[in-house]
Amino acid sequence: MMLMAVVFAAPAEQNFRCNTLPGWMANEDQCTVRKVDSVIDTHDHNISTTDNSSMTERSDMVICTAWSFDHSVYKGTTLVDEWDLVCGRRWIASLSQSLYMFxxxxxxxxxxxxxxxxxxxxxxxxxxxxxxxxxxxxxCSPSMAVYNILRFFSAVSSSGYYDAATILLVESVSANQRYVVTLTAGLGWTVGMILLPVVSYLVPNWRVQQLVIAAPFVLLLGLTFFIDESPRWLLETGRLTQAHRTLIKVLRSRQKNRFSVTDDITVDDINNFIDDIKTRNAMIPHKSKGTIVKLFGEQFWRSTVVFCYSKMVVYVLWYHLTVSSVTVGLNPFLSFALTSLCELPNRVLDTIVVRTTPRRIAAASAFTITAGAMSVYYIFSNGFWFARFASLVICRLCMDVHGSVQRVHLAELYPSGLRSLIAGFVYTCANLAGLLSPFIDYLGQATYQWVPSVMIVLLCLIGSLAALSVKETFDRDLHEESS
Incomplete structure (x- = not known):
């Protein structure tokens, strides 16, 4: 929710009008005013002029400095009306999102x-x-400048609890159970997207909204007391005592759980496993730490480039479509919630795809279908909101499937010492691309209306072809790819 909170805290579609003095009339853009009768002394009023003097009928338009905001849709206090983020100050709201992505x-x-x-x-x-x-x-931000600075640091602190947790889960389950990680991780994101418009509607004041959005972090912190470190990471880094303790704990938990699959693993098996690692000198206490340089070594450079490119395209498209969802339909809260709600059934589709479909085919298919849906989305840009809504849902569905497949593919292809690093590097590249997503519509205005649609379709088709060039890892154990 933190990522997209600005969509409702600083709504781009909130209507406003300039507050004018007697004898003055606001222009259509509500950003400037013009005089309609006698001379008025601007020193006595809240109106800016080029020479800070009185205005006559021959004077140019002057800038409006006070507005009234429409609260028929956004009923509470927003960043827009609290700090007048309209007209020449609208860019400050956009800067907030760019700083978060940065x-x-x-x-x-x-x-x-x-x-x-x-x-x-x-x-x-x-x-x-x-x-x-x-x-x-x-x-508690006292100004928009402070808000933007804090939003930047909020983003800096956000990646660990999602990316690292996903890697921990993937490393803690067997190959045939990885779909559970895809299901649970994606479900949490989707539920957050659904709850965001609900929270924004029920709690219209942006400050209270922010506190409500931050509240789940308390619960998540409490849950960390009940989870253990990744056994694979402990083994990979030579922490064999901790790994032994964690594996014993997992085994005893499985033995107590009558619903778990029975197997022949015993405490002696774990002891022998740890002893075997020591005997073979397989622990890695002096092994160099993973670096970005290793991601572009002979073994991984192709997959690194493809994963980065794919995630960049997904981020640009996903962010653009998510922000655009508030303009499709009649009510921004309802449109945003419905497009997010449509992702819930996709959790089942994610599970099926991850369990049954080779990674390369799944990724390529997602991009190809997205290219077709985006074509429909832009063709009906001047009407038929239902067709645009359906296209938007299909695109987000495909991008979600691609993200789920890629998370598992990364974990299967890269060794433990590089898994978190490659995930972080891929998301870094994606966030760089995400900075450009707000400018997709401006690209059409600066050139031709069809340019954004053609660009997106081409990027998706290239991603489809690139996905086929990555090594297949479907239904293989993690250790098979780390050797």
């Missing part, structure tokens, strides 16, 4: 290294504590 770049870089060097669980805890603190401070 902060995510630092976040993925920082926490991918923290997770690989110091552990998945520790990265989660640090990220949650910082996110909770930033969320509370955001609600």
């Amino acid at each position: 902060g995510l770049i630092f976040s993925t870089t920082i926490f991918s290294h923290v997770a690989d060097w110091y552990g998945r669980k520790r990265a989660c805890v640090i990220s949650l504590v910082c996110s909770l603190l930033m969320g509370v401070l955001l609600a």
